[in-house]
Amino acid sequence: MTLPPSLLDRSVTDPDVKATYAVDESVGAIAPDTFEVVRARDLGDVVDVLTHAQATGTPVVPQGARSGLAGGSVALRGGIVLSLAGLTDITELDPVEATAVVQPGVLNADLKAAAAAEGLFYPPDPASSAFCTIGGNVATNAGGLCCVKYGVTADYVRGLQVVLAGGEVIRTGRRTAKGVAGLDLTGLFVGSEGTLGVVTEVVVKLVPAPDPALTALATFGSLSAASDAIVALRRERHRPSLLELLDDVSIAAVQAVSDFGFPGDCAAVLIVSADRPGHTGEDIARYAGLLEAAGATEVAVADDAQESDALLAGRRALHHGLVAKGTHFIEDVCVPVQRLTELITAGHEIAARTGVEISMSGHGGDGNLHPSFFYDPADEASRHRAEEAFGELVAVTLSMGGTITGEHGVGSLKARWLPDEVGAASLERQRAVKALFDPRGILNPGRVYWS
Ligand SMILES: Cc1cc2nc3c(=O)[nH]c(=O)nc-3n(C[C@H](O)[C@H](O)[C@H](O)COP(=O)(O)OP(=O)(O)OC[C@H]3O[C@@H](n4cnc5c(N)ncnc54)[C@H](O)[C@@H]3O)c2cc1C
Numbered sequence: 476m477t478l479p480p481s482l483l484d485r486s487v488t489d490p491d492v493k494a495t496y497a498v499d500e501s502v503g504a505i506a507p508d509t510f511e512v513v514r515a516r517d518l519g520d521v522v523d524v525l526t527h528a529q530a531t532g533t534p535v536v537p538q539g540a541r542s543g544l545a546g547g548s549v550a551l552r553g554g555i556v557l558s559l560a561g562l563t564d565i566t567e568l569d570p571v572e573a574t575a576v577v578q579p580g581v582l583n584a585d586l587k588a589a590a591a592a593e594g595l596f597y598p599p600d601p602a603s604s605a606f607c608t609i610g611g612n613v614a615t616n617a618g619g620l621c622c623v624k625y626g627v628t629a630d631y632v633r634g635l636q637v638v639l640a641g642g643e644v645i646r647t648g649r650r651t652a653k654g655v656a657g658l659d660l661t662g663l664f665v666g667s668e669g670t671l672g673v674v675t676e677v678v679v680k681l682v683p684a685p686d687p688a689l690t691a692l693a694t695f696g697s698l699s700a701a702s703d704a705i706v707a708l709r710r711e712r713h714r715p716s717l718l719e720l721l722d723d724v725s726i727a728a729v730q731a732v733s734d735f736g737f738p739g740d741c742a743a744v745l746i747v748s749a750d751r752p753g754h755t756g757e758d759i760a761r762y763a764g765l766l767e768a769a770g771a772t773e774v775a776v777a778d779d780a781q782e783s784d785a786l787l788a789g790r791r792a793l794h795h796g797l798v799a800k801g802t803h804f805i806e807d808v809c810v811p812v813q814r815l816t817e818l819i820t821a822g823h824e825i826a827a828r829t830g831v832e833i834s835m836s837g838h839g840g841d842g843n844l845h846p847s848f849f850y851d852p853a854d855e856a857s858r859h860r861a862e863e864a865f866g867e868l869v870a871v872t873l874s875m876g877g878t879i880t881g882e883h884g885v886g887s888l889k890a891r892w893l894p895d896e897v898g899a900a901s902l903e904r905q906r907a908v909k910a911l912f913d914p915r916g917i918l919n920p921g922r923v924y925w926s
Pocket of ligand 1: 537538539543579617619669672
């Protein structure tokens with residue numbers, strides 16, 4: 476596939492640079508042998524790519540920062556990677572309306588910083604905040620560490636500008652605080668993983684800034700005691716702004732990277748934060764009491780924001796710790812919080828029976844864990860066992876009324892399980908919606924909807 480002359484000056488020709496656009500952070504992603512890369516400089520570039528792609532039936536993979544963990548932004552053979560990473564303007568920030576208008580390549584952390592400068596807060600907080608883009612966050616409906624109190628990306632997207640296959644530019648949603656005119660097309664695009672259109676502008680809602688959070692870290696002798704503590708904290712009228720769980724495998728992996736002060740002999744760690752304006756000290760003391768009552772063996776409470784950061788540092792290092800530990804599949808299951816203990820028990824049972832080492836950590840306060848299944852990449856049988864164990868946990872999750880993906884998206888890696896979750900009839904309706912927006916199937920084909 477060759478690009479038309481009109482797109483050549485925006486394309487990447489150096490093979491080494493091009494190769495950096497080939498894969499995302501998902502495990503086992505393989506770079507295709509032929510693909511083109513176009514780095515969009517403005518809306519017109521996106522329109523040009525989608526006009527050309529529609530006319531020629533060329534697959535397009537929209538791409539932000541390639542931090543995705545589900546294989547949704549991996550280049551496709553013979554396709555065009557359309558990078559939105561260069562569109563980095565925050566074009567408006569309205570402190571009265573409490574909204575911002577941003578281009579898709581703005582980093583999550585940069586939007587947070589711009590909002591904070593106006594005394595406002597953009598809550599969605601993926602652990603990849605420093606390097607992932609708002610476009611990617613919208614496309615995956617990203618969650619993160621603050622969802623237990625603040626919700627996910629969808630809760631903060633008011634409106635979008637989207638370029639459809641064929642190059643038509645549409646607007647969805649609204650800028651105003653309220654609005655119920657027509658169907659919620661914004662909601663349809665949020666979480667659609669680049670399969671319906673390319674997001675070129677996002678109107679986000681901001682909220683008043685909370686106080687700097689105070690954090691507590693508790694150790695537990697059993698994972699079930701830790702998940703009981705999560706349930707108790709979820710009942711709180713003033714809910715924690717963060718509630719994260721690490722199991723013993725994760726704690727050891729993190730400690731192997733650097734000494735974050737985690738004891739070596741505990742089964743689980745819970746990290747809890749309070750950010751309610753004027754009440755952080757009162758709230759964190761109450762949470763500490765609940766952690767002790769649930770059976771925590773030790774509870775450390777930060778006195779200030781700096782100590783809080785120190786208590787959170789180990790959690791922030793989790794991804795790197797697990798990567799350093801070894802090759803693994805990373806799951807993203809989410810169950811009703813009251814069933815967290817059952818999920819964790821099932822994970823341990825699968826690990827004991829199959830011999831696959833599994834870590835069970837993540838956003839415990841949402842019932843959203845990222846179990847990791849370790850295997851030896853040089854041993855096909857070991858990889859197969861890990862895949863089978865992974866499939867077993869998915870089945871358990873669905874039997875509990877849970878979902879195959881809480882926040883990373885379906886992408887390529889989870890597509891085979893989507894029919895199990897949504898059912899054949901719903902899948903057909905979803906395919907019909909996709910066909911309405913993308914009749915030639917050029918947008919991220921093969922992702923989400925397994926063919
Ligand atoms: C260390 C680490 C920690 C992470 N922690 C979290 C976490 O806590 N919570 C969480 O939810 N995720 C997390 N992630 C996953 C990832 O960061 C998120 O999925 C993020 O939203 C992806 O953003 P991106 O800019 O990297 O998008 P990409 O990876 O480039 O793309 C992701 C998907 O969005 C589509 N897409 C990208 N931009 C556009 C656009 N403008 N229009 C249409 N479609 C588009 C792509 O086609 C792809 O399907 C983590 C990843 C890493 C590596």
